[in-house]
Amino acid sequence: MNDEELLTIGAFAARARLSAKALRLYDRLGLLVPAHVDEVSGYRYYRAGQVERARLVAMLRQLDMPLARVAEVTAADGARAADRLAAYWADVESRVAAQRTLVEYLRGRLSGRSSEMYGKFVVETVDVPAQLVITEKRHTLADELPAWIGGSLGRLEEAARECGGAAGVPFVVYHSEVSMESDGPAESCVPVTDEAAARTWAEQRGRAWQTTVRVEPAARLAYTRITKAQVAHPQILAAFEAVEEWMAAQGLRPTGPCREVYFADWDAAGPEDPVCDVAFPVG
Numbered sequence: 001m002n003d004e005e006l007l008t009i010g011a012f013a014a015r016a017r018l019s020a021k022a023l024r025l026y027d028r029l030g031l032l033v034p035a036h037v038d039e040v041s042g043y044r045y046y047r048a049g050q051v052e053r054a055r056l057v058a059m060l061r062q063l064d065m066p067l068a069r070v071a072e073v074t075a076a077d078g079a080r081a082a083d084r085l086a087a088y089w090a091d092v093e094s095r096v097a098a099q100r101t102l103v104e105y106l107r108g109r110l111s112g113r114s115s116e117m118y119g120k121f122v123v124e125t126v127d128v129p130a131q132l133v134i135t136e137k138r139h140t141l142a143d144e145l146p147a148w149i150g151g152s153l154g155r156l157e158e159a160a161r162e163c164g165g166a167a168g169v170p171f172v173v174y175h176s177e178v179s180m181e182s183d184g185p186a187e188s189c190v191p192v193t194d195e196a197a198a199r200t201w202a203e204q205r206g207r208a209w210q211t212t213v214r215v216e217p218a219a220r221l222a223y224t225r226i227t228k229a230q231v232a233h234p235q236i237l238a239a240f241e242a243v244e245e246w247m248a249a250q251g252l253r254p255t256g257p258c259r260e261v262y263f264a265d266w267d268a269a270g271p272e273d274p275v276c277d278v279a280f281p282v283g
Contacts, residue, residue: 006036006045016054023054029067031057031074043053063089073114097229097271105235118242121224125282130218131168131191134198137175139183142233152188153262155209162201164194171261179233189216219256222247223279229271231260237280247282256281 006258026032027044032054034044035229046054053074060070065088073084136152153170168191178184192198198213205211223245226239240258247254261277269275 005047006050009034009044009046010048012048012050012054015048016051016058018058019055022058025067026054026057029071029172031067031071047257060085065090065209085216094229096129096269097227098232098235101227101230101235102232105238108238115235117247118238121226121239121242121246123222123224123243123246125220125222127220128176128218131216132193132195132198133189133191133214134163134201135187135189135214137185137187137211137212139185141183142178142180145178147184149188150266152209153190156190158189159201160190160192163192163198165192167193169261169263171259173257175194175257191216198234216254219281220283221259221277221279222250222282223261223277226276226278227272227273228269231276236260236278243278243280247280251283254280255283 007015009020009023013023016023023032023046025032032050035041035047035050036045038045042100048125057074060073061067065073069084069088073081074087076084134156136156138148138152140148153172157166157170169264170188170190173187173189175185175187176182178186194214202211204214222243224239224243226236230236230239243258258278258280261279262275263277264273264275266275
């Protein structure tokens, strides 16, 4: 090997506009391996042709991309690398949108302008007929709730095919408060058409998932529609509180537990797309 083809770590760092410390870290993680390491001194040497990769790693890090995700992007070819970058950025935008709504919620709380914050929500009423539903119930804290909702509704929607098919949109009922201190329980529900098949399904499932078949009574719901970003806890609390304030102003009282009605394809929705109705039965 011709040593003149190689750059010392200091020279390479200057050309790549990176620190020697960063280069050593990228080496340990396999993101940018030196072209040669002297067996006696341990000095690292790089080829000038590695500068482009070094700058790519540095630019990805400027996006606050975790090192593990950087490794995934740099290990892929051009098209797949671009797709992985796009997937990472979609995650970032979703997180930022959720954080933005959380900031709005907290500003309203801290400034004492909760009523002004609630005014951003449009509250309406809708009459819902009685529905036969298959359900799954669980005691869960707020940090466990999103994963459980996704999992339970997925299981119930799959089961609905054995029960004559889904007869309406899925929803989650909160029989008691769910927070970081209170564990509900919450109940995921999917309307179905065939009661006999539904009861057979529930018996076969046993007690493992706390499954039941019941009739959800007809009700008038007071609700407000929220985006995917607004569904996250605790900012979703602002939507519940807005509906409660509207009910009080209208002289209405809740006649049953509050709920979230998921009417959109969650996976296909973007952060600002409406996906959920936050609702109370009222009378």
